[in-house]
Amino acid sequence: MLDIKLIRENPELVKTGIENKREKNRIDEILVLDSKRRELIFRTDELKSKRNQTSMEIAKLKKSGADASNIIAEMKRVSDEITLNDSQLKDLEASLNDILMFIPNLPHSSVPVGKSAEDNVEVRRWLPEGFSFENDFKPLDHIELGKKLKILDFERGAKISGSGFPLYTSRGATLERSLINFMLDKHINEHNYSEIFPPFLVNADSMRGTGQLPKMADDMYFLQKDDLYLIPTAEVPVTNIHRDEILDEKSLPVKYVGYSACFRREAGSYGKESKGFLRVHQFNKVEMVKFVKPETSYDELEGLVSDAEDILQALNIPYRILMLCTGDLSFSAAKCYDIETWSPAENKWLEASSCSNFESFQARRANIRYRREDTKKPDFLHTLNGSGLATSRLMVSLLENNQTPEGKIIIPRVLHKYTNFGIIE
């Protein structure tokens, strides 16, 4: 959520930001509602002040045994007006809030203005030693490999649940679990994140806090009977750990890492993009979340990306970093880097991670603050999160890049102590 004061004082700046994000601009409506709201508060507060004063007089009159019926009758009229105003105010604030909750975060000034993914900017790429985009043999894709080696069974996954619910079997299941543990251990032991194992179902307040609701309601699984949503990412439960809290400045930055299964309805996604692991309804992800002081959040964003890169370098997987342009930036993000890993079979880059700075956008919605040591006053902190990483797309690159001409998979050395095998054949 944006600060209403920012909108009030810099409407043009806000409008430009929203338009660059290619979202609907309803700033003028907000300004009208806001000024109506303030005017109504002003009038009603005066009435309330009068009522409070008069109540004390009534108490005194009654104590001394005097008659207060005239003044009580007058106060009844005042009270009725207050009731009326309060209900108008409530409606007004509800409408204002409804619009405000649909206003996206503004892009940071360093973000390139652009319309779509076409305009994203490649920042750098990393390729393993001896890597080549040319192949000596025709690589199998992850679906063919999974079938041949009996480690992925998309048909049976579809039988059990429906398409987009992958089933991992035997060494595929072990490899998946090993990857998760490897990534968690690295972030915990080398990057100083504290481990979280979050709930996978959350309430609507949590979904609003991180910005999934109200805009993304159709993209989430919802359990009507219990009013709970399946999380699309661990970002939701982990960020909401500190909802409605005031943290000590000394405790910042707070860094969490957690594994979760992620559930996405992917409403309206069809076609080639959706085969195998490329677009699924359930996948596994290790997520990093940071709560930081505003002045450090852009340094922390760079750190976040480099923590995710460490994983890929350790696994020897080719990747590139993109800075998303304004048009491709998500609703809540002010700046975002995507990490894409190389798929030799698809002959393209696959998004395996997104690292974003939300500045105070989520903190405002979720009411997460910290007490400043200089002013002793609470202020909204900045939140960031990044995948470190999602296993599905990572698995595609891992399998395809490590296959032999015979269709065997060489397991990267760093995973051996987790898998207890070095090859899948």
Next chain:
RNA sequence: GGAGAGGUGGCUGAGUGGUUGAAAGCGGCGGUCUUGAAAACCGUUGUAGGCGUAAGUUUACCGGGGGUUCGAAUCCCUCCCUCUCCGCCA
């Protein structure tokens, strides 16, 4: 699923209709004392909104929402949550 108890400020915990934002204690902050620290003593101490350049002023907040009343932490309704016991269960 059944039965019961309870939700008050950073924490513990008073408070059953009229200067109660809320006693007391703890904690925090500032000070006195001390070479320093502790102890003791004194003072201070929430959040959000409105108006105001500011000083300041005003409103709201005792789990959420609604109601009764001139006036609600206190009475009524409703929802949520936590705890205990029983049942079921990985």
